[in-house]
Amino acid sequence: MFPKLAAATAVAVAATTALAAAKCKTPDQCTGTTVPSQIRLAYAGDKGVAVSWNTGSKLTNPTVYFGKDKKLNRIAQSQVSTTYATSSTYNNHVVIDGLEADTTYYYKPNCGSETYTFTTSRRAGDDTPFSFAMIGDMGTFGPDGLGTTVGKGGANPLKPGDLTTIQSLSSFKDKYDFIWHGKSPRFGDIAYADSWLKEEKAGYITPLNTTDRGAVYDRILNEFYDEVEELSKTKPYMVGPGNHEANCDNGSDLSLCLPGQLNFTGYRHHWNMPSTPSGGVENFWYSFDHGMVHFVMLNTETDFPNAPDEPNGEGAENAGPFAPSGAQLAWLKKDLASVDRKKTPWVVAAGHRPWYVSTSACTECRAAFEPILLEHGVDLVLHGHKHFYERHAAVANGVAQEITANPTAPWYVVNGAAGHYDGLDVPTTPYVSTSREVIVAYGWNLFTVHNCTHLSTSFISSSNNTVLDTATLIKDRKCHGGKGEDGKGNH
Structure with missing residues (x-):
């Protein structure tokens, strides 16, 4: 456990103030090792954005x-700068709070040479259509990952x-508001440095070389984060835990794994x-919350009965x-029970490991999760873990309902096909009865929330940006239009 990290992350909200404010702490002096x-x-909530970066x-x-x-x-600061065994860098986190919804801001971390932009979350209840990107199981590309050649x-x-x-x-960056890498937005199995x-x-x-003290592992992680910065510096990059964040080489030869490669250390x-x-x-x-949707990230790896990544689970x-026993499921019940379906008629959940898959x-x-999702009328569940794309029907206790x-019942979509060194998986045939479309190709999903009754997805081939599959979930319900609580964007 990391009590210091957990506490630091919990209080990483920094006050915003004028740059010339007398109480502003002096920023760190810029050197070659402080370049972001x-x-x-x-x-970070409905009025905040977390900005994170690494330094030497x-x-x-x-x-x-x-x-x-x-x-x-304006300026925002924190005191959160953490590292761990086998890491060559420090992770820095600042939360900017008190922002306006759906508004574009310019920003720059201290010692940076470029200015970037971010756009804050849409206010809950804003009925403007929007899209988000979903990826799963994406690793490093190039010489240390997925490329035009592979090893044994x-x-x-x-x-x-x-x-x-x-x-x-x-x-497609202008087409979506944020990325969910967590079934990976997004969800799990990030970088595959293990x-x-x-x-x-x-x-x-x-x-x-098993005596390099984790240098190759660290190198692959940094390569991935450098690659994905093209996306993450301007689009919120929401993630969830996967099994490869828990272990080294997926559980084999654990005697060669260093502490920094275990127990979700780098991920945390x-x-x-x-x-x-x-x-x-x-x-x-x-x-x-984001516009018409309440998004929920689940942890399918630990913290529920017989969780696969915990001691005595199926993995090593x-x-x-x-958290204390039962905490995650208790939180999920409370969170879903508090959703205002007039403001956010759609509820979308994601967790890495699928339970409907071929x-x-x-x-x-x-x-652990299905009874709670059914009880609270969750609309869509996204998964990864399996390295192909499979669109299912809506499913309740194994029984399919057409979308x-x-x-x-929730509609289930599995997509762990973003690409990494191991390649793609081949699903088992015959496919399960809930399956409606299977594609074995590298790709990602673009989801569009059109209104309170229609939510669609397109599976896009990464190789050439072509659409390989489309589907639309249709719900029969009355829409409560507006930009916010009073219909004008105000609370």
Whole structure:
């Protein structure tokens, strides 16, 4: 457990003030080791944004300059700058609070040379249509990950000229509000740095070296975060835990794994999800509102009965728990019970491991989560973990309901096809009875919330940006139009 990190993350809300305010702490002096990299954003409640970045040295006062124009006449600070064994960098987190909804701001971390923009979350109840991107199981691309060649044990290399999923998402960046990497927005299995041992044994990267104190693992992580910065510096990048965040090389040869590669260590330090404003725990489970939708991130790895990544689970990860027994499910029940369906008629949940899928399913996850999701009328459930795309019907206790016929059960979509070194999976045939479409190709989903009755998705091929599948969920309900509580964007 990381009590210091947990506490620091919980209080990472920094007050905003004028740049010239007398109480403003002096920002860290700029040196070669304080230059920001791996810049990333996340929503932080309905009026906040978390800005995170890495540096080569610890910062005393991580600082962000921001404003509605490039003058950047406001400032936010924190004291959250953390690292861990095997990491070559420090993770810095600042939460900017008290912002206006659906508003674009300019910002720059201290010692940065460029100014970027972010747009705050849409106010709950805003009925303007919007889209979000969903990816799962995306690793590093290039020489240390998925490329045009693979080593022994790898599969499905990219063809010359193929776009990567990051490149495909970049070309659509004006089409969506945020990315959910957590079934990965998004959800789980981030970077696949834990595959370093597998890739070395296969002769794909540096010859096998088990005495480098985690240098290759750290290198692959940093390469991934550098690659994804093209997206995360301007779009909120919401994540959830997957099994590869818990372990080293997916549980094999654990004697070679260092502490910094186990127990979600890198994941817990790197990200800053809105657990505090939503009553969740660290980056493991949380929720947030955005326009017509209440989004919920589940932790399918730990903190529920027979969780697969905990000691005595199906894996060898020995991770967690991260809260008292029963805390996650109690939080989920309370969170869903508090949703105002007039303001956010749609409820979308995500968790890494699927329980409706045409291969091995997480039965423990289904037992824990499905009754709660059914009780509270969740509309859509997103999963990853399996490295292909499978669109299901809406499902209640194994019984399918068609998504165009006002289903009372959640619609399930599995997509772990963003791409990484191991390649794609082949689902089991015959497909399960709830399956409606299966595609074995690298890709991601663009979801569009049209109004309170129609929510659609397109599965987009990463290689060439073509749409390979589309579907629309239709609900029979009355819409309560407006931009906010009073219909004018005001509370």
